[in-house]
Amino acid sequence: MSPHILDNALGAVGNTPLIRLDKVAAQLGVKCNLLGKIEFLSAGGSIKDRIAKAMIEAAEKEGKLIPGQSVVIEPTSGNTGIGMAMACAIKGYRCIITLPNKMSLEKEAALRALGAEVVRTPTEAAWDSEESHIGVAKQLQRKIPGGIILDQYRNVNNPLIHELTTGPEIIDAVVSTPSTPARPSSGKVDVVICGAGTGGTITGVSRAMKRTHNKECIMVGVDPKGSILALPESLNTADNGAQYVVEGIGYDFIPDVLSRDPMDVDSWIKTDDEEAFAAVRVLMRSEGLLVGGSSGSALSGAEKWFKTEAGQRVAQTEGMNVVLVLADGIRNYMSKPWFLSMALEAKPSELFGAIAEALKKEGN
Known part of the structure; x- marks a missing residue:
């Protein structure tokens, strides 16, 4: 802090x-x-902020990210993507996140709020299939000019x-x-x-x-x-x-x-x-x-x-x-x-009855 x-x-x-x-x-x-x-x-809300920042800054030093050209694409369960989207918003890179369907709506909302594009993939897809979040990210990288996967799984x-x-x-x-x-x-x-x-x-x-x-x-x-x-x-x-x-x-x-x-x-x-x-x-x-x-x-x-x-x-x-x-x-x-x-849906606490009694109108 x-x-x-x-x-x-x-x-x-x-x-x-x-x-x-x-x-x-x-x-x-x-x-x-x-x-x-x-x-x-942490600023983006999770431990994954650390690796997103580290991977992007390392890629910049290595000349792999080009301002105005590079599109950061990352398959993630969400938190790494939020860290990536935050860093990309600050540094001016475009960002695409591929995310399995089971991941929360809040993660997608946070990603979109930070300016990232989000592509959902089937949760049940095997990691090495074309339909998985990893497979879809690779497809996007091949077809989108400037696409780069920094790849948290191997980086x-x-x-x-x-x-x-x-x-x-x-x-x-x-x-x-x-x-x-x-x-x-x-x-x-x-x-x-x-x-x-x-x-x-x-x-x-x-x-x-x-x-x-x-x-x-x-x-x-x-x-x-x-x-x-x-x-x-x-x-x-x-x-x-x-x-x-x-x-x-x-x-x-x-x-x-x-x-x-x-x-x-x-x-x-x-x-x-x-x-x-x-x-x-x-x-x-x-x-x-x-x-x-x-x-x-x-x-x-x-x-x-x-x-x-x-x-x-x-x-x-x-x-x-x-x-x-x-x-x-x-x-x-x-x-x-x-x-x-x-x-x-939790059971009422011991205060529930006290609250009801305190708010009971006189004469009832």
């Missing part, structure tokens, strides 16, 4: 806070420090920017917060838990942690049931091909930027929609954090991991620092049935 006047919105990408999740930790019965990296406070700047910014921000926040009798700390990042989509976040953050900070840091990847990113492969077989509602994590192929090397990702946890959305409610009602579905996946994954042998040891050790990467906010999901059900 810069105290200075910024030249444009790209200066407000990243530098997000790390916040204690003490109430959630108490509900889970864990003694370790549970911390949330709050990425919805080295995706994991690199997390190695250079997201990881160090987490490290700096933990290291610079002193240990006290009331709030003991190991003085280092002991565990990071985050959802995996392209895999850039977990790969880059892992490299920052293990190469320069704490080689013993445990990296836990969270993968939705129906996706195939987790290891061992047996974790994926029971629900292989199943559709899931949560957005932004999971794939039916292994992106090039995702390292599944056990040296980078120590453990994988599978989660489902129901437990993810229940965890969103917990984060909202307990910590006041208006997060999206994948943040719920991260929390529900953490709850499962804390029940493993390694997780139990960490959970019951005061001062160990466990970081959840909370990738985006609720802005993009407020019309989704799962959110409307949670927000508008």
Whole structure:
């Protein structure tokens, strides 16, 4: 959070806070420090702002983007597209985003508001088919003059920017917060838990942690049931091909930027929609954090991991620092049935009767 006047919105990408999740930790019965990296406070609303900015600025330095000619085309589940559209609006590039049908209307609206063109594709299309969001993007690139795909699935700047910014921000926040009798700390990042989509976040953050900070840091990847990113492969077989509602994590192929090397990702946890959305409610009602579905996946994954042998040891050790990467906010999901059900169809609170009684007209 810069105290200075910024030249444009790209200066407000990243530098997000790390916040204690003490109430959630108490509900889970864990003694370790549970911390949330709050990425919805980035300018475009998600952790994907970082890679959009990085990929565009790297392409500019390499001469791949030409002002007035280049058309940035990107297949995405939405958040990378919003980051791209924001950067293109600032820098003056035209932008086309290809987006699977399951992604929220809010994402499309935000993209169009930023000046991007949006092309929807069938959710069920295999990643390597011409009808998928990736296949359609490639068709557009071939036929539209100046079209360029910066390709978050293969672009080295995706994991690199997390190695250079997201990881160090987490490290700096933990290291610079002193240990006290009331709030003991190991003085280092002991565990990071985050959802995996392209895999850039977990790969880059892992490299920052293990190469320069704490080689013993445990990296836990969270993968939705129906996706195939987790290891061992047996974790994926029971629900292989199943559709899931949560957005932004999971794939039916292994992106090039995702390292599944056990040296980078120590453990994988599978989660489902129901437990993810229940965890969103917990984060909202307990910590006041208006997060999206994948943040719920991260929390529900953490709850499962804390029940493993390694997780139990960490959970019951005061001062160990466990970081959840909370990738985006609720802005993009407020019309989704799962959110409307949670927000508008919940059981009345104990105040409902008191309100009705207070507003009752005399004589009735």
